[in-house]
Amino acid sequence: MRLTEEHEELRAAVRSLLARRPDESAWRPLTEQIGVAGLAVPEEYGGAGCGALEIHVVMEELGRALAPVPFLGSAVLTTQALLASGEGELLPALAEGSAVGALAWAENGSWDPDAVRAGARRTAGGAWRLTGVKDHVLDGVDADVLIVAARTDAGVRLFQVAVDAPGLRRERLVPMDSSRPQARIVLDGAEGRPLGADGDGARALRRARDLGCVALAAEQVGAAERCLELTVAFAGERVQFGRPIGSFQAVKHRLADAYVRVEAARSAALGAAFAAAEGAAELPRYAAVAKSACSEAFSAVAGEMIQLHGGIGITWEHDAHRYFKRAHGGGQLLGAPARHRERLAEELGLTASRGR
Template sequence: MSAVAAVGAFTDEQLELRKTVKALLAKHADPGAVRRATESENGYDAALWDLLCQQVGVAALAIPEEFGGIGASAVESHLVLEELGRTLAPTPMLGSVVLAAQSILASGDTDACERLLPGIAEGTSVAALCWTDESGSWDTTGAGVTAAASGAGFELTGSSHFVLDGSYADVLVVAATVDGAVALFEVDPAQDAVSRRRVPTMDTTRTLAVVEFAGATARLLTADGANALERVREIACVALSAEQVGAAAQSLELTVEYTKSRVQFGRPIGSFQALKHRMADLYFQVETARSASYGAVRSLADGAPSTGADAAVAKVYCSEALQAVAADSIQLHGGIAITWEHDAQMYFKRAHGSAQLFGQPRTYLKQMQSAAGLPA
């Protein structure tokens, strides 16, 4: 049974959306364009992002119509993210549209939604969620920033790490502790009390930043930040799994094509039975990861009670699948794959970088073991 059949076939409109995004990326996000984008000031191709937003409306898909969006389900965004993962095209999709926009929605602050979400939906504004401390735990009960009441608002002190798109975002949503509890705040990054810097990353296609606050003025979005972040983390894990499936599929395709052209002992290496078996195993991992990812997004779109568990499964399985496929791709390509000029190393680095986002796989495994009453 195919991954799509396992969770219900996509609609014609959803398939057309995937086709449109794939065609646009094929034209504007080839490997050379992706490399040039990573070397730009902000680490992404602003012209490509504008095309995706204005011609396709990718940033508006998961934002409700009342806040300037299209109001589609999570499935549509999932298909877009899968194609973005396939090309490794760096865009604000995961950081701004998934993390930040969904945290604003999860806060339940209607005023903030009305002010901030239309710009994000249009792609004219980029938002970033400042969540983790330097340990990178993505814990919903703590943060690296503290908030103190000041007049009619709050002042924030501390630093957030691993902030997707944080170095150039127009709006910051900040998780900060207030009297031991996590709350979410809106912060204008233009104020002098906010400093931010883009940091070097192993995966150059993912822009991360450190954002520091020195008494920055903030507006409270919700005092119940823990529950909002729990919801955002589920959405983020499902979205990330779509990227990982796309990247794993493309990494495998590149490997298969190489083994058809690389000749050894007078014949293509892909004709050797041992390598056929190995690539068949990789294909199995890609397709089972796709099933886990599609199952998770279907649960998310339907609001199923199993959404949290399905998101965790997708996070763990898709992270491990991409790492396995990318590692075998390096080996099957031989020495050329570890050179900077070859694309295989980019997928390898994306695999290991993505596995750390939103919590390491082993963290989710321990949670699932605990929930099932199994010994650690």
Template sequence: MRPTGEHEELRSAVRALLARQPDASAWRPLTAQIGAAGLAVPEEYGGAGCGALEVHVVMEELGRALAPVPFLGSAVLTTQALLACGDPARLPELADGSVVGALAWAENGSWEPAAVRTEARRGVDGAWRLTGVKEHVLDGADAGLLIVAARTDAGLSLFETAPDARGLRRERLVTMDSTRPQARIVLDGTVGRPVGRDGDGARVLRRVTDLGCVALAAEQVGAAERCLELTVAYARERVQFGRPIGSFQAVKHRLADAYVRVEAARSAAWGAAFAAAEGAAELSRFAAVAKSACSEAFSAVAGEMVQLHGGIGITWEHDAHRYFKRAHGCGQLFGAPARHRERLAAELGLTAGRG
């Protein structure tokens, strides 16, 4: 399978829009004009009824532009959580972009379902109340819909809670990558509505993690490709010793290595996207490979961008530092590359220490 002409048309439309509006204001036209927020939402709930390949295309373009929009947190994580739960009530609002969703499950620096310690207890009035602390919640400070993972007697479950509910506090975090807003959410007896089946949360979160990694890999490829483009252009115009620095063999080798990294990462990312689109049973393996390979490729290429730009590459005015920070943040999001290699080894029945 290969990307179709429709995929390229979608890419062109998103790239043109982000060229005009590369900041947070792009979210409204992305949802209203392109329907980005509802790409993965079935048509019966107001979405486009598309899938992982269309999401991949959009994520690549968002990565190129480092667009600070809530697509990953709302259109991917929250939407896929509700779809996996079989609870579509809020999907129309997510699909038209009128509501931004946030999925809160990470705790103590881990996205593993086993790390969740937030508790949900049913009171005498029959209401569920949540108590715990969530970290690294994408767009959590501004979201109009919060889905929270918490433990019940039946196991890990998901709950919907109102952002202004009593006992809920949202703290906007100061992150190294300012283009990806995150929040810390404190729950102290906050009322929540069960989403999906009680005790089904671990399965849902594993599914969301796989699809989140697949989408993030696409973003990393788009950003890494843009880093390479900007660095090649600079190497052609920057003159040293009477020659463009791109004519020096050492620089050529470094750029060639960066190109190989980008293309290898692209293959891994598209492979994972096709696996997700086809509903492959091996999706977790593809997702682990893509997250690991694309994280390391983006970090390496962003680092070369800073190095080969020389002094200007470490200035605040140049975009190099923004890509470098995004690369570092992406690498840790949903778990570091080493964690996903361990996950892949477990999937293949190998020990993590073997090569």
């Protein structure tokens, strides 16, 4: 599994831009100069027609910089849900980056498509009215395009809800990781435009979840790698008892263990990205492995970063706490590692589904 020279050029371009703009202002040049918002969008809808490997490269770099841009929520989750639903009308604006999309489906902490309980009923006049509450909606308050999963008599279906629709309330949450904005979406009879076939929403959400997990795993690898780089550099500079702390055997062992975790996570993330790029039928298994392994590796390496930096690692003066928060927030996003191990076991037929 090797990335191409073109992939490395994409990486260099994204890294260089983020070095100059490591905040929210990076989104516009990322979309206008590099075209990241449309990487996974087919050319017929104004995108680049690329795939999971290009997404992997960009997510690794966004993870290294902890860039607070809406790439995961808009360019991955929303875009993939629309593609899986066969809906192309909204894609050009998302691909251009002139609009940001948000996909609302998690309820009560569950990202399982079968757990959707928000309801959609059709009125006598033919309009669809949605009722329910959605949690952990990435960029939900600032999004221009809102896609909501709701249950009809035929099953789960996706709906587009206007962001200013009567009966819709968007509440900004205060997540652990402030660099990844989240919202609660409250629907009280808000009108929605149906997307795709009735009852086909669960399939679209599963596809979006798998590709979202693959992308998130890449971000976690990039962030974990950066944690290790910063910690190794600090261990070579911080002097105790007349010598750099990195020269002590106990510290060397901990850094070596962190390195092994990062490289093992990299293998899992790359394997999932290649499976997605090749359209492998086993993608759900690869995605579950990557999300579980990379979430735990990032959390462990971010924890070591805190420990080996000592007191400064828990202050606002250092970025260690930001990586630690991203690790724990990302670990729960799209499902906790334990849930993905359960999902893997279900895929392999090793246990009965627990319906979560």
